Amino acid sequence: MDFSPLTDALASKSYHRIADICDKLMLQVAYEGISFRDEWPYAIHLLGHIYVDDINSARFLWKMIPFDVKESKPEISAVWKIGQRLWTKDYGGVHEAIREFNWSPECHTVVAAFSELYTKRMFELLVSAxxxxxxxxxxxxxxxxxxxxxxxxxxxxxxxxxxxxxxxxxxxxxxxxxxxxxxxxxxxxxxxxxxxx
Known part of the structure; x- marks a missing residue:
């Protein structure tokens, strides 16, 4: 499986493109009948949807991830914890979920960028409300x-x-x-x- 478009998006900090790239790759893999279960970058894929504020797609992806994969890779569950807080509009909880996990280097940069973006979104919300x-x-x-x-x-x-x-x-x-x-x-x-x- 060629993950170079995803690697390029991460390297160029084009985090807004991650969800779309992963969705297209997942469709391609499914079409070709390739098994991707264990090596799929689920945490990054979830973060991509969360970054662009597409919580419905993140929820759908979360439900698709096999239970044993969720259990064996705690970072996936940690990303989904952010998604849950967003879903329930637990604004302070989003920040807690970000801070309470020791992110891998790969996810850390995306989480840090999301945290900064989320803070700006919350500030704009405060200004308007x-x-x-x-x-x-x-x-x-x-x-x-x-x-x-x-x-x-x-x-x-x-x-x-x-x-x-x-x-x-x-x-x-x-x-x-x-x-x-x-x-x-x-x-x-x-x-x-x-x-x-």
Whole structure:
């Protein structure tokens, strides 16, 4: 089995491509009738779906993995623990699941990239959902200590009230769609017409 597309994606840190590559390879292997049971990179494949926030496909893949493979390779179960936390929207639990396993070098880079991406996603969620939030809750969502979470938020332009231990969210500036003035469009049309004739 040629895993070079997967190896290349990992080497180039194109983690968003992992799930698609593995899905296509799995279909190819199934079509060719090749047994891949023990050497398939299930942990990486699961991580690929988790990285692109495709938990339904991750659940489906998890159900396909033979029980004895899950039992013999604890890293697969550790990856699925992240998936379970995402499925149940246990935001703090996602970070715990990431931290509590000693990842192989192969998975470590993908898990670290996912952790960073997940923290950004959670921060965007906080920005869209809150105008003020406690430092404690922020640290839970971001998977950081309270001090680190407060510092992270302040770096993003939020303000902190040390007395109440509350953060005031800085809303993102939404670009407004410009309306086209019909008179300007008419003048532009006349100008172009004049240039052409």
């Amino acid at each position: 809150y105008s003020t939030i406690s430092i404690q809750d922020t640290s839970l969502f971001l998977g950081m200590s309270e001090d680190d979470a407060a510092n992270y938020a302040v770096q993003q332009g939020w303000t902190v009230d040390a007395a109440s231990r509350m953060l005031t969210v800085k809303k993102q500036v939404v670009a407004k769609e410009q309306k086209l003035d019909p008179s300007k469009l008419q003048r532009l049309t006349e100008y172009v017409f004049h240039l052409e004739h």
